[in-house]
Each structure stands twice: as structure tokens, then as C-alpha cells.
Amino acid sequence: MSVTGSILVVDDDPAICVVVGEALRRQGHKVKTASSIRERGALIDSFAPDVLITDVMLPDGDGLDGVADILERKPGLSVIVLSAQNTLNTAIRATEKGAFEYLPKPFDLNELARAVGDALGTGKVNESDGAEGALPHDGLPLVGRSPAMQEVYRTIARVLSNDLSILVLGESGTGKELVAEAIHVLGQRRTKPFVAINMAAIPRELIEAELFGYEKGAFTGASVRTAGKFEQAQGGTLFLDEIGDMPMEAQTRLLRVLQSGEVTTVGGSKPVRVNVRIIAATNKDLPRLIEENKFRQDLYYRLNVVPISLPALRERREDVILLARHFLDRAAQEGLPRKSLSDDAAQLLMAYHWPGNVRELQNLMQRLAVLSRENVIAADVLRNSLPLDMVPADYAAPADQLGQAVREWAKRQLGIGLGQPNRNLHDDLLAVIEPILFQETLASVDGNQIRAAGLLGINRNTLRKKLTDYGLDPLQLRIAD
Structure with missing residues (x-):
């Protein structure tokens, strides 16, 4: 039986208050809404909610201000933060203030309902352990507002107050070291050294001496x-x-160090006690390397306590333009000419496959900031800077074709549906498109639901429910060997 409780929803958008409030009432919760910090404060005392759902940008101030004080007065309260400011900074601030969960806008109602259920079932788990403004939020290198990056931000926020080992997974150029730096700079070890070593760049006979x-x-x-x-x-x-x-052979010794907390130098006999947080990263398929006896399984489990999967840039295309403009702005701050993108150039950036991921995009923007003669970078200049065989001449055609297909479908359905006021065209369209999208996505990742959810930009629990609703079996969607 699900747990119900009293929920206070605070948002200055009446539509969000209505939609969220109705969804939660249908689950049996008592719900009240507010549109400002002032109203929130009054209802915290009079309504005494079990869960507070609050937006960050409110008419009379920052919705995160005062949350720590509220939790001090109401220790049984759980806070869920919603925000359209989908940045790592917001996720970190929410966690510092003691928020139970942080959800970016636009959010999934099922995900919000799950967070409310978790909050009612387990209570507040995150404690604010730092003074206001203690962490250097400004200038962090991670940029992105896509659902996949929001999941990365949430995970980073949750590991800052502990020393669990982290394994960052992702293709080359996705920003794995940036994630490690962010965890260090924002975490409790930020006043101590951050030391990086690249295993692929060191001759194998020197790795143990280096480590x-x-x-x-x-x-x-x-x-x-x-x-x-x-x-x-x-x-x-x-x-x-x-x-x-x-x-x-180096893996074996590394495992021994991680287990004992002591290192012995090459040629030495007296162990030295060490206290470090370990963050590892790879673009390799470690489970496959384990099967091939190329990576120790026990070391994998030791490193992979908290996995963070960074999406490829092609899997978060909604971040491409945001990143491109970020890199152009940064180039200008470093003294290069200030440039902007034309609409056609932005379209072309979105269509490109980005095999080199964020690193490739950063290098391209820096190059164009220097070489482009015009202040506005046009599509033809951009096209000349990309591999021609990777940029289709009709790069806008797929979206146009899909849009035209939806347009024709809608016209037919509206013609058929005249006199049928109870028809739900939105759900009808999703029932046509979603099963195909889920089938193709799962097939492309050999049925791996975690990777499929990342590609789709939805929560894994949401994907599972959708598969059940559509009667799709992920085991039957694997690519045949």
C-alpha cells in the first residue's frame, strides 16, 4: 500500500500548481499550493506539510533561500526542488540546503510522484553541512540542460558529502575529467590536492613507479x-x-592499496599510509574486459561504487548550441574575437554527429573564433570546418520529414475524429511513435535499459513502465549476434 501525506507545492506558474496538485491528489495526498516565499512560509506553519515541493525562481526571491532554516524548524519535512535553471550549480545548492531531491524542469510527473513517495517513505536524507557560500560554484566547467546531464548533476550532488569511489564512464571527449574536478572542487576535500594520472599515456613499465x-x-x-x-x-x-x-599486474597492486590504504614505493619496504578519494574513468567496456581476463573483477567492484555515465554529445543534442555559445563566450573572455552563430550554422551543429564529442566542439569554436572573418559564423563557414562526408547536404530533411508526417497524420485524425469530443490525439500520437522509438533505441544498445533511458532522456523507471504499457519485451529487442 502506498504512503500518502500532506504536500505543499510552491510555484508561481498556476498551471504547474494545478497539474502537480491534481496528480498528487489522485494518489491520495492532501495538497495545498502557494505562489511565493511569503505564502510558503505561512503554509509551512498552518498546513504543516510532510513534503515541500518548491520552485527556485519565485516572485519575491530565491526559493532555496530559507530552506535550511525551514528544515531546522521542521526536521521531519522533506524538500523537493524544481528548477528551470538546469545547471550543476542549482543541483549543488539544492543539496547543500538539505533538499531530499532536485528535479529539473520540464519534469516527468511520474518521476515527481516517485520522489514524493520516496520522501514519505524514507524521510529527509541530505543534510546541509557547509556555510552559505562556502563552495566555489562559479566557473564550473560542466554545461548542459539535457535530461541526461541533469542526472549527472544529481549524482554529483549526492556524492559530495562522502568519500565513495566513483567510476566515470563515457566516450573520449565527453568531459570525464571535468566531472572528477567538479566533485573535488565542490566536495569536502577541496582544500587538498587534485592529482590526475592517465594510464594510457604512461609506459606500462613505469605505471607502478608513477602511482x-x-x-x-x-x-x-x-x-x-x-x-x-x-x-x-x-x-x-x-x-x-x-x-x-x-x-x-598494476591492477593487482592498485587493488591491494585500495584495500589496505597503504602504498609501498618501488624498491622500498616500509608502507606509507595514504588517505585519498579515488575517481576513475574509462571509455572502455570494463565488463567485457573482465570477460576477456583483461581487467580484474574485484578491482572493478572496488572502483564502481558510484557510477556516473556521461552521455555522448550526439545523445544530448539539445545541449549542442548551449555548449557552442559557451565556448565562443569563453574564447572572447580569453582575448579572442567575439563571435556568434547564425541560425543556419546552429542547425548544422545540431545535425553533425560529433564523434569527438564536447572536446571536438570546443576546439571547433576556438578555431572559428580565430579564423572566421565575420562576427556571425555562417553555415557555409561552419560546413567548411567539418568533415564533408559526415554532414549530409539535406541535414534538415529528417526533422522536416517527421514534421510533415505528423502534420498529415493530424489532418487525417482530425477529419476522422469530427464529432468525437472524447478523443485524445496527443495520447494516440504517442501510441504510434513511442513504441517504435523505444524498439529502435533498445535494439541499438542490445536491450540495455540504462543506456536506452539515457539516450531517450527519460528515467529508467519511466522506460520500464512504458515498455510494460506497450507490451514490449526488452529481451526480444536485442540485436542478433
């Missing part, structure tokens, strides 16, 4: 004792990039 250090005379050229990366990162964060390229 654990070496004694004088340990090998030819070792003229003095040298501290390894673990010792250099003492008290801070050690970022192990491209961990999938680490040789097996």
Missing part, C-alpha cells in the same frame, strides 16, 4: 626518492583516467 613512487636506486635513473601520485594526492582526490588501459 606508488620509488626509492633512490630502485632502477636506472632513480637518483632520489620520488613520491608517487598517491602520496602527492594525500588528503585530496586521485583521478585515475583511462583505467581500462591499466596493465593487469
Whole structure:
């Protein structure tokens, strides 16, 4: 039996208050709404809600202001934050204030209902442990408002107050090191060193010396004792990039260090106690490497306590223009000519496949900031800077064709549906499109629901419900070997 409670919804958009309020009432909750911080404060005392759902941008101030005080006065209250300011900063601030959950707008009603159920079932779990303004929010390198990036932000926010090992997964150029830096800069180890080492860039015979250090005379050229990366990162964060390229023999020793918390230098005999947070990253399929006996399973479990999957840029196309403008602005701040994008150029950026991901986009914007003669970058200039075989001449055609198909379908249905006021064309259209979209997406990732949900930009629980509703079996959607 589901748990019900009293919910206060605070948003200056009446439509959101009505929709959210009605959805929660249908689940048996008592709901009241408010449109300002002032009204929220009055209802907190008179209505005494179990859960507060609040927007950030309210007419009389920042909705996050005062949340910590409310939770101090009402320790049994759970706070769910909604915001159209879909940035990592907002997620971090919400967590610092003690929010139980943070959901970006536009949000999924099913996801909101799940968050309310979790809040009523478990109570408030996040505590604010820092002074106001204690963390350096400005200038963080992570940019994106897509649902996939919102999930990344939420995960980052949840790991800042602990030292759990993190494994960042993603293709080359997606920003894995930026995630590691953000966790360090915003976390409780931010005053200590952040040390990074790329396993793929170091000769295999030198990896152990780089990681654990070496004694004088340990090998030819070792003229003095040298501290390894673990010792250099003492008290801070050690970022192990491209961990999938680490040789097996070094993996064994790394596992021993992670288990014991001690390192022994190459050529040394006395262990040194180390205290570091481990963040690893890879673009490799580690489970497959385990099957091929190229990666230790026990090390994988030790590193993969909290996984963070970074989407490829082609999987979050809604962020492409946001990122492009961000990189052009940053180039201008660094002294390069200030440039902007034409509408046609923006369309072309959205159509491109981006095999090099965010790194490729950043390099392209920097290059165009220097080489483009005009202040507004046109599509033809952009096209000349991209591989021609990867940019279709009719790059806008697929969206046009889909739009035309929907237009024709709507005309037919409206003709058929005259005199049928109870028809729901929106649901009818989704029933046509969604099963096809889910089938193709699941097939492309061999039935992996986590990856499919990321590509679709929806929550995995939402995907599961949709599959059940449409009678789709993910096991039957795997690509045949």
C-alpha cells in the first residue's frame, strides 16, 4: 500500500500548481499550493506539510533561500526542488540546503510522484553541512540542460558529502575529467590536492613507479626518492583516467592499496599510509574486459561504487548550441574575437554527429573564433570546418520529414475524429511513435535499459513502465549476434 501525506507545492506558474496538485491528489495526498516565499512560509506553519515541493525562481526571491532554516524548524519535512535553471550549480545548492531531491524542469510527473513517495517513505536524507557560500560554484566547467546531464548533476550532488569511489564512464571527449574536478572542487576535500594520472599515456613499465613512487636506486635513473601520485594526492582526490588501459599486474597492486590504504614505493619496504578519494574513468567496456581476463573483477567492484555515465554529445543534442555559445563566450573572455552563430550554422551543429564529442566542439569554436572573418559564423563557414562526408547536404530533411508526417497524420485524425469530443490525439500520437522509438533505441544498445533511458532522456523507471504499457519485451529487442 502506498504512503500518502500532506504536500505543499510552491510555484508561481498556476498551471504547474494545478497539474502537480491534481496528480498528487489522485494518489491520495492532501495538497495545498502557494505562489511565493511569503505564502510558503505561512503554509509551512498552518498546513504543516510532510513534503515541500518548491520552485527556485519565485516572485519575491530565491526559493532555496530559507530552506535550511525551514528544515531546522521542521526536521521531519522533506524538500523537493524544481528548477528551470538546469545547471550543476542549482543541483549543488539544492543539496547543500538539505533538499531530499532536485528535479529539473520540464519534469516527468511520474518521476515527481516517485520522489514524493520516496520522501514519505524514507524521510529527509541530505543534510546541509557547509556555510552559505562556502563552495566555489562559479566557473564550473560542466554545461548542459539535457535530461541526461541533469542526472549527472544529481549524482554529483549526492556524492559530495562522502568519500565513495566513483567510476566515470563515457566516450573520449565527453568531459570525464571535468566531472572528477567538479566533485573535488565542490566536495569536502577541496582544500587538498587534485592529482590526475592517465594510464594510457604512461609506459606500462613505469605505471607502478608513477602511482606508488620509488626509492633512490630502485632502477636506472632513480637518483632520489620520488613520491608517487598517491602520496602527492594525500588528503585530496586521485583521478585515475583511462583505467581500462591499466596493465593487469598494476591492477593487482592498485587493488591491494585500495584495500589496505597503504602504498609501498618501488624498491622500498616500509608502507606509507595514504588517505585519498579515488575517481576513475574509462571509455572502455570494463565488463567485457573482465570477460576477456583483461581487467580484474574485484578491482572493478572496488572502483564502481558510484557510477556516473556521461552521455555522448550526439545523445544530448539539445545541449549542442548551449555548449557552442559557451565556448565562443569563453574564447572572447580569453582575448579572442567575439563571435556568434547564425541560425543556419546552429542547425548544422545540431545535425553533425560529433564523434569527438564536447572536446571536438570546443576546439571547433576556438578555431572559428580565430579564423572566421565575420562576427556571425555562417553555415557555409561552419560546413567548411567539418568533415564533408559526415554532414549530409539535406541535414534538415529528417526533422522536416517527421514534421510533415505528423502534420498529415493530424489532418487525417482530425477529419476522422469530427464529432468525437472524447478523443485524445496527443495520447494516440504517442501510441504510434513511442513504441517504435523505444524498439529502435533498445535494439541499438542490445536491450540495455540504462543506456536506452539515457539516450531517450527519460528515467529508467519511466522506460520500464512504458515498455510494460506497450507490451514490449526488452529481451526480444536485442540485436542478433
